[in-house]
Amino acid sequence: MADQTHVLFVEDDDVIREATQLALERDGFVVTAMPDGLSGLEAFRADRPDIALLDVMVPGLDGVSLCRRIRDESTVPVIMLSARADSIDVVLGLEAGADDYVTKPFDGAVLVARIRAVLRRFGHAGGGRAEEAASPASGGVLTFGDLEVDTEGMEVRRAGQPVALTPTEMRLLLEFSTAPGTVLSRDKLLERVWDYGWGGDTRVVDVHVQRLRQKIGQDRIETVRGFGYKLKA
Numbered sequence: 001m002a003d004q005t006h007v008l009f010v011e012d013d014d015v016i017r018e019a020t021q022l023a024l025e026r027d028g029f030v031v032t033a034m035p036d037g038l039s040g041l042e043a044f045r046a047d048r049p050d051i052a053l054l055d056v057m058v059p060g061l062d063g064v065s066l067c068r069r070i071r072d073e074s075t076v077p078v079i080m081l082s083a084r085a086d087s088i089d090v091v092l093g094l095e096a097g098a099d100d101y102v103t104k105p106f107d108g109a110v111l112v113a114r115i116r117a118v119l120r121r122f123g124h125a126g127g128g129r130a131e132e133a134a135s136p137a138s139g140g141v142l143t144f145g146d147l148e149v150d151t152e153g154m155e156v157r158r159a160g161q162p163v164a165l166t167p168t169e170m171r172l173l174l175e176f177s178t179a180p181g182t183v184l185s186r187d188k189l190l191e192r193v194w195d196y197g198w199g200g201d202t203r204v205v206d207v208h209v210q211r212l213r214q215k216i217g218q219d220r221i222e223t224v225r226g227f228g229y230k231l232k233a
Helices: 015-028 039-045 062-072 090-094 110-121 167-177 187-194 203-216
Strands: 006-010 031-036 051-055 079-081 102-104 141-144 147-150 153-157 221-224 229-232
Touching: 006 039, 015 110, 031 039, 039 051, 039 062, 051 062, 051 110, 062 079, 062 090, 079 090, 079 110, 090 102, 090 203, 102 110, 110 167, 110 187, 147 167, 153 203, 167 187, 167 203, 167 221, 167 229, 187 203, 187 229, 203 221
Parallel strands: 006 031, 006 051, 051 079, 079 102
Antiparallel strands: 141 147, 147 153, 221 229
């Protein structure tokens, strides 16, 4: 089973946890299911899964805090599960480092599609271990003031110092850096970075842009109201 995708699933509701685990296993995933955040963190450190599905409201260590702990140690993709689409928990989870979220109750096929979309961004099509996604750009180092983006080495430096980005943040920066000065709409970024072939929640884009600004400079990415974002050339 070494070539199968390993999913860590943290959910305190027994029925949802068991039903979702069975559904994912039927689709070929290897699943480690845990009922609370502390056991989920232990399982993450022991098993090093390819992707983590974290319910926001789990006991012991809540999903947002667990996401933050995982992000401190790894760039493994994280999907948050939230009972309410309008919940502040969605934004908190994304700010903690999650790559995407799914609203409960969810259809098993939708969850699998979202998992596979996230894994594709990380260069992991459904088998084998997760790796950083390939760059949509080719060749050379792009320079924007004190910001350097190596599109081949997948490295970023600011004022000569390395900048640690998650693969999702890196893909987002690559979209901006390969079209400096061009306004990219939220829907376009959802399609290109998050691989959404359908409408998605643009808060995912907004929070990731916010996180990226904190790392590369608040003024580097400009908001064009009513249209989207652009990288200052």
